[in-house]
Amino acid sequence: MIAAEHLTKSYGSWILFDRISFKINPKERVGLVGRNGHGKTTLFRIILGQEDYDGGVLSIPKNYRFGHVAQQLEFVEDTTLAEGMRGLPANEKDHRWKVEKILAGLGFSDRQMQSRPEILSGGFQVRLNLAKTLVSEPDLLLLDEPTNYLDITSIRWVQRFLSDWPRELILITHDRGFMDGVVTHTMGIHRKKVRKIAGNTGKYYAQIAQEEEIHEKTRIKDERKRQEVEQFITRFRAKARLAGLVQSRIKTLSKKQKTEKLEKIRDLEFSFNYRSFRSKQLLSVNELSFAYPGQNPLFHDLDFSVHSADRICVVGPNGKGKTTLLKLLAGKLVPQSGDVTYHPDAAVGFYEQTNVHSLQDSFTVAQEVQLSLGDGDYQKARNICGAMLFEGDDALKKIAVLSGGEKARVILGKVIALPVNLLLLDEPTNHLDMESADALLAAIDAFDGAVILVTHNEKCTCMHWLTGSSFLKKIR
Ligand SMILES: Nc1ncnc2c1ncn2[C@@H]1O[C@H](COP(=O)(O)OP(=O)(O)OP(=O)(O)O)[C@@H](O)[C@H]1O
Ligand SMILES: [Mg+2]
Structure with missing residues (x-):
């Protein structure tokens, strides 16, 4: 114990x-x-x-x-x-x-x-x-x-x-x-x-919600009473006949502890930045094969294409190459053979897993976001930080001290910095608290472009599976 x-x-x-x-x-x-x-x-x-x-x-x-x-x-x-x-x-x-x-x-x-x-x-x-x-x-x-x-x-x-x-x-x-x-x-x-x-x-959660509701009701009731007493005091202060009564009311009022209004806990609320895309096909993958040095191939001869508004969920046990596939699509890894061809107007936003060390420990939150902006507009970076719940001095926190969920929000901030039409998201709900994960899912839902998502979060619904079962079979 x-x-x-x-x-x-x-x-x-x-x-x-x-x-x-x-x-x-x-x-x-x-x-x-x-x-x-x-x-x-x-x-x-x-x-x-x-x-x-x-x-x-x-x-x-x-x-x-x-x-x-x-x-x-x-x-x-x-x-x-x-x-x-x-x-x-x-x-x-x-x-x-x-x-x-x-x-x-x-x-x-x-x-x-x-x-x-x-x-x-x-x-x-x-x-x-x-x-x-x-x-x-x-x-x-x-x-x-x-x-x-x-x-x-x-x-x-x-x-x-x-x-x-x-x-x-x-x-x-x-x-x-x-x-x-x-x-x-x-x-x-x-x-x-x-x-x-x-x-x-x-x-x-039910208990907290109930207690906070009671707290708020009590606060409003107390506040009303306080106002009544204050009105009484102002009204009768000058009347000698009621002086005792007024004095005692003043005393009770000063003794009574004020129930403070509960501070609002802000929820994450944001949207991805869409860059318009007028053609049909964003991306095509042809005969893609990949293996890490000295290991069995994770996949070979993978073929599929992605259209402008596809929602694709990549499933499969750990270690079968889901993250690897996203890295290949993002151009972070080079395939042994085959190719990944993007439409010239395609713009990709890549959310890498938080454990990939895509963030630099010595940077501040604002610096990381600024880095993704390209044009380096600091005020814009601070605005994005604010949207990601790093308000005021919180944007000056170093990456090294951030919690898992806070790091996830920084990576999201980097993704929303630029307009894109394809999102590659690798387990983006990992680390996020319930409220933030819901906000992320709402943002994915509202995004006009295509999404390829690796997740084991069962709330993420898949609206469109990758073309043909061949791909799914291979990655399983
Ligand atoms: N050395 C430090 N200096 C300043 N702030 C720190 C330091 N270490 C942690 N923090 C801050 O303390 C807070 C709590 O962090 P902690 O990792 O305990 O959160 P958590 O509840 O586990 O969050 P999560 O659900 O995201 O994992 C965070 O805001 C973090 O940035
Ligand atoms: Mg934690």
């Missing part, structure tokens, strides 16, 4: 949470929710001792073991299986079956288990770290957005696995379906406080 009392954390003058208190009791599986940048990951880092806090107490029992997925992708063993076995607790070092079971659940084939960990795709390397954590049987498992590096099949497996987790768990994810399938409790960071309830996210 861990307990926080009056825990406070801020960065400069920006308060993340203010004297928060909570307990994680034995066997509780707690979902941690909250908007992008509200401090979920920071709270994890504080619990893990990787980050200081400004005040309060965090009590952790002696010998209490934490499990979290390491960010570093450094491996020492010759095979993935052996590397996974390093996670086993000291008294279970020979429990190979356990590691095999978990690796299989996470989508590793027998061949991958026997291969060197270094040659796994980035996503699988993170999964290997997840496997090591899961087999290590910690007292408290801390998982920060695991669905970002899993595909639909392994997400379902992890969901089942976690719903049987016998000890404590805190799970961060913006995927409510996944969360609700796992947790016994929901804890949220909201308006710099935390609240924890027994039950799922639906109950949590």
